[in-house]
Amino acid sequence: MAVDAxxxxxxxxxxxxxHSEELGEISATLIKRFAAAVGEESPLYxxxxxxxxxxxxxxxxxxxxLTAVINWNxxxxxxxxxxxxxxxxxxxxxxxxxxxxxxxxxxxMTFIQPVVAGTVVMRTTVLxxxxxxxxxxxxxxxxxxxxxxxxxxxxxxxxxxxxxxxR
Amino acid sequence: MSTTDSGxxxxxxxxxxxxxxxxxxxxxxxxxxxxxxxxxxxxxYAVAEGYPDVLVQSHLHGAFLTRYCTDLxxxxxRLASLSLRVRRFAVAxxxxxxxxxxxxxxxxxxxxxxxxxxxxxxxxxxxxxxxTGEARIEVPLAWTDASGPAGGLISDQTNxxxxxxx
Numbered sequence: 001m002a003v004d005a006x007x008x009x010x011x012x013x014x015x016x017x018x019h020s021e022e023l024g025e026i027s028a029t030l031i032k033r034f035a036a037a038v039g040e041e042s043p044l045y046x047x048x049x050x051x052x053x054x055x056x057x058x059x060x061x062x063x064x065x066l067t068a069v070i071n072w073n074x075x076x077x078x079x080x081x082x083x084x085x086x087x088x089x090x091x092x093x094x095x096x097x098x099x100x101x102x103x104x105x106x107x108x109m110t111f112i113q114p115v116v117a118g119t120v121v122m123r124t125t126v127l128x129x130x131x132x133x134x135x136x137x138x139x140x141x142x143x144x145x146x147x148x149x150x151x152x153x154x155x156x157x158x159x160x161x162x163x164x165x166x167r
Numbered sequence: 168m169s170t171t172d173s174g175x176x177x178x179x180x181x182x183x184x185x186x187x188x189x190x191x192x193x194x195x196x197x198x199x200x201x202x203x204x205x206x207x208x209x210x211x212y213a214v215a216e217g218y219p220d221v222l223v224q225s226h227l228h229g230a231f232l233t234r235y236c237t238d239l240x241x242x243x244x245r246l247a248s249l250s251l252r253v254r255r256f257a258v259a260x261x262x263x264x265x266x267x268x269x270x271x272x273x274x275x276x277x278x279x280x281x282x283x284x285x286x287x288x289x290x291x292x293x294x295x296x297x298x299t300g301e302a303r304i305e306v307p308l309a310w311t312d313a314s315g316p317a318g319g320l321i322s323d324q325t326n327x328x329x330x331x332x333x
Contacts, residue, residue: 068226106252
């Protein structure tokens, strides 16, 4: 399909539309496993006793943790995964489920508050804009999605803007 | 990182951090981020997509840049923001080196300073740049005095001939 007029129209209708969901509780185990996967050594991320001595309720997450988790749902049944193995929900409102090649173009993250184990996190996603651009490989759309992560009481934790290229 | 008497100042180069990735790291990172994309664990799929082997996730690249900054600031500072672009792929097993340069230092109120960094991540196999980024960190003002104690953070900076500065 590539990015034709219908893809652009669909995205333009999504600009400014907010999608909010509760991601769930960020457990100490989730944080510690992420830290271990990265090879993090800071005890703020890996040692609950150290984090408490530093004034936190428990370990805190490495700053890019919230944006690094690809899928917050338990996981779709295997026959509902796509051919590349990924979940059908791409966390890109307005992007068609198939027929479009998706490439990451960058991420800008602002870290507002540390994410402490035990926090229940909410995320609101908004498509900020979509821009057409001609490329050597044909027409391309540049989209920017803003994600705002808050705790259950609305305190902002992290804000990110993802640039996603569509062909 | 080595200890010198230099502080954080515009133009200072920071000691690099090297990460030897592995297939088990890439596998575990997919698990920890609940990422089922085959390109990170299925070599046949990665090869069919045109790559030599399974790929390091963009967010693992991001984690290396994040960690470079959080290791730098320790518990006395904080990472305020990070922007990055993954420009080239890296396969699992690649050696990735993150390096930073200070681009500006601004005193804030209350004994703190805002330091801006330019970051790059290069792959060892051919020296190509995989990631470029910028970070803003908040640190104690004392860290930014070029003649003051550096707290073990700052690399030797070299002059243009490559000799260590005195």
